[in-house]
Amino acid sequence: MGYTLCVLGCGTMGVAILSGVLASLDARHSFVPQPKKWESHTPGTVTPQTLEDESLPSRFIACVSREETAKKLANAFFSAGTLGRNVEIVQARNVDAARQSNVILLCCKPQIAQKILSESGMKEALDGKLLISILAGVTIAQLEAMVLPSTKVVRAMPNTPCKIREGMTVVSTLEPSDESELERSIILNIFSSIGRCRFLEEKHFDACTALSGSGPAFACIFLEAMADGGVMMGLPRAEALELAAQTLQGAARMTLQAGTHPAQLKDAVTTPGGCTIAGLLAMEDGRVRSTIARAIQVATERASELGQPGKR
Numbered sequence: 034m035g036y037t038l039c040v041l042g043c044g045t046m047g048v049a050i051l052s053g054v055l056a057s058l059d060a061r062h063s064f065v066p067q068p069k070k071w072e073s074h075t076p077g078t079v080t081p082q083t084l085e086d087e088s089l090p091s092r093f094i095a096c097v098s099r100e101e102t103a104k105k106l107a108n109a110f111f112s113a114g115t116l117g118r119n120v121e122i123v124q125a126r127n128v129d130a131a132r133q134s135n136v137i138l139l140c141c142k143p144q145i146a147q148k149i150l151s152e153s154g155m156k157e158a159l160d161g162k163l164l165i166s167i168l169a170g171v172t173i174a175q176l177e178a179m180v181l182p183s184t185k186v187v188r189a190m191p192n193t194p195c196k197i198r199e200g201m202t203v204v205s206t207l208e209p210s211d212e213s214e215l216e217r218s219i220i221l222n223i224f225s226s227i228g229r230c231r232f233l234e235e236k237h238f239d240a241c242t243a244l245s246g247s248g249p250a251f252a253c254i255f256l257e258a259m260a261d262g263g264v265m266m267g268l269p270r271a272e273a274l275e276l277a278a279q280t281l282q283g284a285a286r287m288t289l290q291a292g293t294h295p296a297q298l299k300d301a302v303t304t305p306g307g308c309t310i311a312g313l314l315a316m317e318d319g320r321v322r323s324t325i326a327r328a329i330q331v332a333t334e335r336a337s338e339l340g341q342p343g344k345r
């Protein structure tokens with residue numbers, strides 16, 4: 034049982050998603066399976082058990098255009114050592130790969146989508162299938178214009194931490210229908226196995242692209258700057274990075290797990306007349322909040338241009 038998952042354009046994000054999904058399947062299968070209870074099953078109906086089986090990938094195809102990239106991918110997945118779940122790496126054979134697959138994850142650069150989706154035979158290869166696009170700025174309407182009406186197009190905006198199963202993915206909302214039950218399950222199985230996943234209306238996608246898609250880069254600037262400060266004050270570089278990274282992770286987890294508001298967290302650290310308030314005032318003097326918020330604004334505006342041929 035299980036379906037074939039094809040990654041069309043398997044670069045940084047394709048590898049991150051596939052690696053995370055393979056690791057999650059390994060984790061799932063490392064448990065000793067419990068004997069399943071017999072349950073009545075009317076043919077044609079979808080029980081939770083069959084839904085689960087059908088919504089898990091069991092075969093993986095990764096597509097690239099260059100031989101050099103294919104070789105790099107083979108090494109990456111070989112060294113990942115996933116429990117015998119091989120990834121078939123194909124070069125310049127997108128249509129054939131899509132034909133053999135049930136779910137297609139479009140992970141190429143936004144400007145390559147038109148070229149890949151208009152390859153001879155691609156429309157037919159995608160007929161009746163689920164196409165999940167992670168492309169920044171390319172809308173569902175634009176993608177639907179490139180495929181047959183029978184292809185179900187969904188957008189997702191993941192981020193690089195998917196690779197270690199700490200990702201954040203936003204998926205475009207699905208209209209409730211019988212078919213969307215299995216699609217929802219497939220999408221959730223992919224993205225919630227590699228981090229957090231939530232559905233949001235497509236109108237929010239450019240903002241999500243900037244905030245969580247680009248966000249790891251912004252967070253790394255903050256992380257590096259904190260570590261630099263520690264180095265300036267004499268801490269060894271490696272320890273300074275460890276302290277900064279774990280501190281950011283701790284603060285983020287307190288917000289996510291305990292639901293504590295960041296302002297409350299900040300106030301709890303800030304002893305009156307102490308060193309934290311001295312540091313906070315220095316940050317405010319540097320307009321750190323508006324700088325960070327403006328970065329998200331500018332990145333959102335740029336994301337909206339990435340689907341427009343004249344502005345890429």
Ligand SMILES: NC(=O)C1=CN([C@@H]2O[C@H](COP(=O)(O)OP(=O)(O)OC[C@H]3O[C@@H](n4cnc5c(N)ncnc54)[C@H](OP(=O)(O)O)[C@@H]3O)[C@@H](O)[C@H]2O)C=CC1
Nearest residue numbers: 042043044045046097098099102140141142143168169246
């Ligand atoms: N990077 C990120 O953090 C995020 C990126 N995104 C989105 O994900 C998409 C991919 O980004 P990213 O992974 O960084 O990009 P990469 O450049 O790393 O990956 C693109 C991949 O597409 C392949 N490719 C190019 N042309 C073709 C073709 N004709 N047929 C098949 N494969 C092809 C390339 O292979 P080859 O080298 O062989 O050409 C490469 O492996 C973008 O649309 C981006 O907007 C979304 C969220 C986060």
Ligand SMILES: O=C(O)[C@@H]1CCC=N1
Nearest residue numbers: 169242243246247339
């Ligand atoms: O920089 C970009 O365009 C992509 C989209 C989100 C993260 N990287």
